[in-house]
């Protein structure tokens with residue numbers, strides 16, 4: 001049984017607000033901490049980053065384009081952004097996170113994870129959500145430099161999760177997310193591609209970063 005969405009957290013024993021599990025249960029961001037989110041303009045990252053902002057953390061998004069970065073800072077309240085295509089990614093991240101990183105919500109693995117690890121603060125938490133940088137590679141990528149050394153020296157916790165672990169909290173999560181949307185605290189980004197015949201291109205495009213928000217394929221008109 002994982003931490004509930006409301007009531008007492010069965011991991012930390014603290015009273016919990018209604019919560020979105022992945023970031024809040026595994027990452028446990030605190031007010032004032034620095035949270036870095038990769039694929040931050042995507043479906044998962046844009047929500048995780050906004051929830052981190054809602055709980056009072058300082059949020060830094062990693063994206064693959066300056067347009068996406070501008071949108072996150074202008075429309076979604078991210079405090080800073082970094083472009084993962086930069087050839088000085090670690091320096092850019094260090095400049096965006098002058099106090100280090102308390103929580104990293106990792107959607108991509110690979111080069112971004114490797115750049116984040118040396119910047120993690122002692123007792124930091126890495127939420128392993130996905131590894132999109134490796135989904136179209138020929139074989140398994142080598143593990144990032146810094147594992148296990150950085151984990152040991154800084155007593156980091158690196159933990160994966162699957163959304164299905166939280167199926168029991170689904171309804172409460174929907175309720176909380178809907179309340180944040182209604183209060184205009186959480187914005188939903190939708191990226192709709194028309195026609196079933198577009199599905200392969202829509203999927204490949206996600207790996208190339210050509211989506212902003214949740215990519216969906218519309219196969220028929222919306223119900224009236």
Ligand SMILES: NC(=O)c1ccc[n+]([C@@H]2O[C@H](COP(=O)([O-])OP(=O)(O)OC[C@H]3O[C@@H](n4cnc5c(N)ncnc54)[C@H](OP(=O)(O)O)[C@@H]3O)[C@@H](O)[C@H]2O)c1
Nearest residue numbers: 039042043044063064107108129130131132133162163209
């Ligand atoms: N653990 C779970 O239960 C669970 C559930 C759902 C999804 N996931 C995972 O969460 C991640 C995000 O999924 P999503 O559906 O929300 O997709 P998404 O973030 O909407 O789209 C993926 C984004 O990843 C970025 N990207 C692609 N290649 C990259 C690379 N080499 N380095 C850095 N960024 C790269 C692209 O944005 P840029 O333009 O910024 O590069 C792209 O838009 C995926 O890894 C997915 O498998 C996990």
